[in-house]
Amino acid sequence: MTADDSADVLSVTLAAQWKQSVDPRVLGFAVTAAMNAATMQALAKQVERPTVEEPPTPPVPQQDGSRITLDEATQLLDAVQADLDRFMRQVAEVTDRPVTVESRGGHVRGTTQRGQVLDVAVDPAWAHTARTSELEQEVLEVLRALRAPGADLARGPRSPAIAELTALVSDPNALLRRVGLLP
Incomplete structure (x- = not known):
């Protein structure tokens, strides 16, 4: 298994003669162990070499000098609160309960919770007769799908x-002018 420094799975490769050395009934355990080892290796790299991400550049606030009314400010804050509530529900769904995905072919199934792969199950009868490339593709599909929910949320709300509010507060003087506290 090959994963990048973020533990996103890039490829899955089974040993050439895996069918002679691994019982198809325990293949899922091997995949689970390899995925968790790749995740731990990625975390170790992140600890050794923390990456400093530039915060996204907020949009430029309106330069037209128009005033923000109390109603507009309230509507914006209500919209931001609703967006944050929605984001927190999504985070809770991903972290608080196991997520199970199945490959399109239906032969591989995996479960994850809180970023850890709990289980990968491979249909042993299919694994015994399937081409190695088919097996690798279905395992890769499941492992990528298991990472997908948390990866998107990791970027934050x-x-x-939220972008509009960030733009407003990024320039305190412009904000004070827009709310009428500065000329």
Whole structure:
């Protein structure tokens, strides 16, 4: 298994003669162990070499000098709160309960919770007769799908309302002018 420094799975490769050395009934255990080892290796690399990400550049606030009314400010804050509530529900769904995915072929199934792969199950009868490339593809599909829910959320909450509020507070003087506290 090959994974990048973020533990995103890039490829899955089975040993050439795996069918002679591994019982298809325990193949899922081997995949689970390899995925968790790749995740731990990625975490170790991140600890050794923390990456400093540039915060996204907030959109430029309106330069037209228009005032923000109390109603507009309240609507913006309500929209931001709704977006944050929605984001927190999504985070809770990903972290608080196991997520199970199945390959399109239906031969591989995996479960994850809190970023850890709990289980990968491979249909042993199919694994015994399937081409290695088919097996690798279905395992790769499942492992990528298991990483997908948390990966998107790791970037944090994003929405037009959050971007607008970020733009407003990024320039305190412009904000004070827009709310009428500065000329």
